[in-house]
Amino acid sequence: MSRLAAVSARGSGAGRGEGVDFWLLSVALLLSGLGLVMVLSSTGIMAERFYADKYYFFKRHLVFLIIGLGVMSAAAALPRLLYLRFAYAWLALAGGLLLLTLVSPLGVQAGGATRWLSVGPIMVQPLEISKVALVLYLASFFSRKQEMIRTFGVGFLPPVCITGALCVLLLAQPDFGGAASLMLILFCMSFVGGTRLVYLGATSFMALMGGIFLVMSSPYRFRRWFAFLDPFQDAQDVGYQLVQSLYALGGGGWLGEGLGAGKQKLFFLPAAHTDFILAVIGEELGFVGVSVIFVLVGVLLWRGLRIAKLQDGLQERFVAFGMLLILALGAMLNIAVVLGVVPPKGVPMPFLSYGGSSLVISLFCVGVLLNLSRSATPLGSGRNGAMA
Template sequence: MMLRRDVDTSLLVLTVALTCIGVVMIYSSSAIMAEERFHDGFYFLKRQLVYTLVGFILMAAATYFKYQNWRKLAVPALLGSIFLLLLLFIPGVGVRVGGALRWLRIPGLTLQPAELVKLSMVLYLAHSLTRKKEKVRSLSKGYLPYMIVLGLLLAMLLKQPDLGSAMIIAGVALGMLIVAGVRWQYIGLTVLMSLPVLYFLVMQVDYRRRRILAFLNPWEDPFDTGFQIIQSLVAFGNGGIFGQGLGIGEQKLFYLPEAHTDFIFSVIGEELGLVGVLVVAALFLTMVLCGIRIALKCTDPFGRNLAFGLTLLLGLEAFVNLSVCMGLLPTKGLALPFISYGGTSLVVCLVSVGILLNISSSTGGQP
């Protein structure tokens, strides 16, 4: 399936570049570990290549699927993702890894419903905000219904537990509501009321409290709670300006936890150095600017809301992952879009780009 020629070529090139970087770095960061665990150094690479192929096929399909049609699918998609979240709690269906119940076991693969929830929530909000128009400024008819839906989703995510995805979804939802014209007073009051809840969720749960303390002073417990942050910072330090060289990094050798997923950016820092770090960060920043440009050029309110929501989702996830790896935010298990190992995340990101490309085609693509 060929991509349309009237799409934003800059966004397309950025997406291909980030995905290719991801494939290369997944192999570099996982080969030795995969050889020891599975006796196959290409174990993760082969699976990521399959996910990449599926993702690009779906992305190409999304460029031809008129974005207006997503309005009809918005509510069913949200309900479907909620159903998948409920399936997690059925014994034998949900897969618990590291104490978290975040994956569904499907014959031949595992699925992470939280990634689908992120996309479906953006679709739902874009559709509903467009339909309500000026009513979004009303507390009872506009704002509270969204908070009820958002609260339900966050409660289910926290039950897994998955605080990272919950905060991403909350951030994207509030961002879309602000852009749609919701009163700032409502947003501010919601944030203030959420602070005690957030404090309880963090400080009253042992492992989360320890992560916060480790973030503030990782050297106080360098072999336990501070281990991840310290090893990540060591990786960046080892990389210097130009890096140790692709495949030569040492921190991925059982020092850096989840080197091919949550902390793959740290591997980039060690092997490709400051130059590689700046290139990846610049690619994400440029992608966000492309998404904002698409949103601003779109004259259709639904397309504008959808483009902004998808851009915010991709940009916020990238920002949080990069910040965690560099020790600017507490450790949280979130994938780096397009680059981290993981099928559901990659496919959802590529489909999101496909939708953005279709929106861009309606405004004439890129000159």
């Protein structure tokens, strides 16, 4: 029996619902609104210089936010069969989009990698859809295979092969960080799903060895991945971005320079409006502003875990945990990169970073959690146990 499911038997997921989780909805809206403000603050000068319109990125992000809110509302209202019965359709969609980036003229190359699809004015990053598809597939798999989940051939090998196929397509782009994200999702969901620890340990070791080989095989990649250990040693090359991020965070002090008054966004800090927007927040809103972000993310994780815990249906419980996992991993990896705890890699901050794909998928995950919260069994209603 899985660690996530051992505390309760299979159920229908219906019953005495608590209604939409107001706390989760409020936090998602607050973070999204703050992200809109910080995108304007971090892009005004750049947009005016390159596009002669200081609101260029702000207006685009506002459109992404409106679309994302529509997607969130639909995900919260639509029948959950869309997530529970069509996992393989989602998987096929994700694999097809990843393949299109490699073999079709729709693929957009940037920074030496082809990670985007362009359809007219719309840019889509298939990686974000792949995270959702993988979660839905794993939720379906672990809920159906509980009796054999601790076997190698039936309970362990299929999800590893499916995830591996998606990772191969990502590495072909190349997107090393994206492949690592999918492997982390697989590891976490397999752990709570009941997979034997020896299988997880062996697979993690093999994945680590493969990652080390990829890093060691490229001198530039090796320097870039280990620059975070001492970024000031090569502050004008591979350590430049992290050094500028640390300058921004250090310059903010307790209360920050003031909204809009940051200096690192003035063409010093690369990707200030995307992957390193947290550094801009630290410089302009200070330790207090960053702390508020951390608290909001903490509340989001608390409410997401609570929704997963209160699901009666096994598959619904896995889906809730997986959607929360997408948001949690994105936030923690982005924070770790900005603070220099892990090697720099393109990981957007959910809700805050500029970018349509990340924002829409983050709000979609919230929508699914809100959908599931409507049928969560209230505490004290006679359910036995709690999620471990």
